[in-house]
Amino acid sequence: MAKRVAIVGTGQTFHKSHRPDVNGQEIINEAVQRALADADLKIKDIDAIVIGNMDHFEGINYVDCWSVDGSGGVMKPVIKITTGGTTGASLAIGGNHMVGSGMFEKVLVIGWEKNSESDTTGAITTAFDPIWDRQVFAGAISGLAAEAQGYMARYGASDRDGARVSVRDRKHAMNNPHAQLRKEVTLEEVLASPMLADPIHLLDVCPRTDGACAVIMASEDVAEKICPKPDWIWKTAARHSYAYLGDADYGRLVSMERCAKEIFQKVGIKEPRKEIDVIEMYQPYSFAGLIWIEDMGIVGPGEAPGYIWDGNTDMGGELPVNPSGGVISCNPIGATGLIRCAEAAMQVMGKAEGRQVPDVNFAVSTGFGGCWWTDMLLHGKKKPN
Amino acid sequence: MADKDQLIIESGEAAQPFKYAVGMPGSKFFAETRDNKRLMGEKCPKCGRVYVPPRGICGKCYVKMDEWVEVGPLGVIGTFTILRFAFIDPETGHQKPVPYGYGFIKLDGADTLYQHYINIEDESKIKIGARVEPVWAENRKGTTRDIEYFRVID
Numbered sequence: 360m361a362k363r364v365a366i367v368g369t370g371q372t373f374h375k376s377h378r379p380d381v382n383g384q385e386i387i388n389e390a391v392q393r394a395l396a397d398a399d400l401k402i403k404d405i406d407a408i409v410i411g412n413m414d415h416f417e418g419i420n421y422v423d424c425w426s427v428d429g430s431g432g433v434m435k436p437v438i439k440i441t442t443g444g445t446t447g448a449s450l451a452i453g454g455n456h457m458v459g460s461g462m463f464e465k466v467l468v469i470g471w472e473k474n475s476e477s478d479t480t481g482a483i484t485t486a487f488d489p490i491w492d493r494q495v496f497a498g499a500i501s502g503l504a505a506e507a508q509g510y511m512a513r514y515g516a517s518d519r520d521g522a523r524v525s526v527r528d529r530k531h532a533m534n535n536p537h538a539q540l541r542k543e544v545t546l547e548e549v550l551a552s553p554m555l556a557d558p559i560h561l562l563d564v565c566p567r568t569d570g571a572c573a574v575i576m577a578s579e580d581v582a583e584k585i586c587p588k589p590d591w592i593w594k595t596a597a598r599h600s601y602a603y604l605g606d607a608d609y610g611r612l613v614s615m616e617r618c619a620k621e622i623f624q625k626v627g628i629k630e631p632r633k634e635i636d637v638i639e640m641y642q643p644y645s646f647a648g649l650i651w652i653e654d655m656g657i658v659g660p661g662e663a664p665g666y667i668w669d670g671n672t673d674m675g676g677e678l679p680v681n682p683s684g685g686v687i688s689c690n691p692i693g694a695t696g697l698i699r700c701a702e703a704a705m706q707v708m709g710k711a712e713g714r715q716v717p718d719v720n721f722a723v724s725t726g727f728g729g730c731w732w733t734d735m736l737l738h739g740k741k742k743p744n
Numbered sequence: 745m746a747d748k749d750q751l752i753i754e755s756g757e758a759a760q761p762f763k764y765a766v767g768m769p770g771s772k773f774f775a776e777t778r779d780n781k782r783l784m785g786e787k788c789p790k791c792g793r794v795y796v797p798p799r800g801i802c803g804k805c806y807v808k809m810d811e812w813v814e815v816g817p818l819g820v821i822g823t824f825t826i827l828r829f830a831f832i833d834p835e836t837g838h839q840k841p842v843p844y845g846y847g848f849i850k851l852d853g854a855d856t857l858y859q860h861y862i863n864i865e866d867e868s869k870i871k872i873g874a875r876v877e878p879v880w881a882e883n884r885k886g887t888t889r890d891i892e893y894f895r896v897i898d
């Protein structure tokens with residue numbers, strides 16, 4: 360019997376570049392304890408656990424078993440989901456399916472990563488085809504740089520437009536005590552920072568982070584008893600777009616467009632720019648803040664730079680993007696997509712404190728990863744029909 | 745041991761040997777680069793798209809492909825970047841030499857982009873749409889390294 364699903368509690372670590380004071384299980388446990396406290400539940404109340412990270416980062420392949428001291432999964436059904444960069448968002452979608460199936464009433468969803476424990480770029484490269492993709496590939500930044508070049512050539516955007524997005528997200532991070540990078544940057548500082556892969560400067564791109572996030576999902580039978588104003592998950596979608604890296608359309612994120620079309624059409628959202636109140640986007644570098652809101656249908660092709668320069672996506676603007684400071688301010692990869700989900704849920708629940716957007720009815724969170732893959736969730740204040 | 749010591753175990757000098765099978769379409773592609781300095785793609789009988797790298801199935805049409813067509817060897821830069829930051833190459837376990845040009849080459853006659861190095865001696869020439877040619881390796885072993893790199897020719 361299908362059930363409607365709501366998020367009733369969230370918890371995060373205070374994310375840092377390096378947490379040598381805790382091992383993997385311990386950092387997971389910090390997030391779990393906070394989520395349980397937020398929902399006022401005990402671990403015995405949890406019926407199943409969904410956990411994930413990008414497992415080749417730490418080189419621990421049985422994370423579902425290995426993590427139980429931290430997750431609380433002893434004698435519970437535990438399943439691991441690991442889908443590269445999208446892991447956190449895929450975890451949220453997986454948790455939604457488990458509760459929605461009617462088989463589990465309360466599910467604990469956990470995403471985590473200790474990026475300090477290995478070489479991020481080397482590990483990411485192993486996610487790509489060994490014969491055709493690895494020779495020149497250089498981790499996430501190389502593909503993203505090629506996307507930015509494609510977009511700039513097509514629409515005449517500049518590196519200043521990208522830098523404006525970094526300035527926004529780093530400013531927003533000042534309101535989020537959980538973000539790793541909490542220091543504002545200026546346009547000039549972004550443009551003067553070292554060039555990593557043209558046109559991406561150091562300050563255009565996400566950091567490496569140690570952190571964990573946990574989200575508790577509950578079925579409609581108990582959600583409002585646990586949390587009077589839960590965050591209802593209205594719709595989810597996932598799309599990928601290629602077999603080899605050279606198959607993609609560099610300058611457009613087709614998977615984002617398809618997720619957005621599917622969700623908005625099914626829910627009846629005709630003008631996403633007006634009907635959505637806040638977006639927490641898995642935006643690993645600044646130029647994605649331009650390209651991908653066009654693909655999401657917020658503005659038309661080539662219109663994002665103007666929309667962003669006018670302050671529309673800043674706090675207080677028409678449609679704030681990444682009130683948390685986003686991925687540019689904090690990126691524990693396996694947790695990152697779930698942090699977007701948790702932050703969107705906090706916005707709907709009115710629990711986002713210093714980064715709260717007023718009167719959120721609908722929020723969107725996304726995940727992004729490897730094969731130009733998008734996961735998307737629509738969160739809402741009202742119970743879905 | 746002091747209470748505050750935070751111990752870390754490191755990998756040291758570690759190696760990970762590999763032996764990857766290339767598969768049938770890839771084996772034919774690399775036999776052609778090795779023996780004939782030719783670049784080949786597979787053409788979909790339904791939509792007509794030409795795929796490089798070759799693969800057995802057109803993902804758009806879900807049909808089998810068995811028609812081979814020659815592509816390139818000339819092409820244009822579809823998109824690119826210049827890698828400037830140092831990182832560990834998981835293929836070798838050592839730092840990748842930087843900077844290097846990373847090209848997504850649109851080979852003449854192909855509908856997908858082929859990834860390879862671009863020579864960046866003159867960075868001002870590296871632009872989307874610039875015409876390029878492959879520089880073939882002397883000793884070709886049937887890998888992507890049968891081409892050393894692409895270079896801009898105009």
Ligand SMILES: [Zn+2]
Pocket residue numbers: 788789790791792793802803804805806
């Ligand atoms: Zn076809």
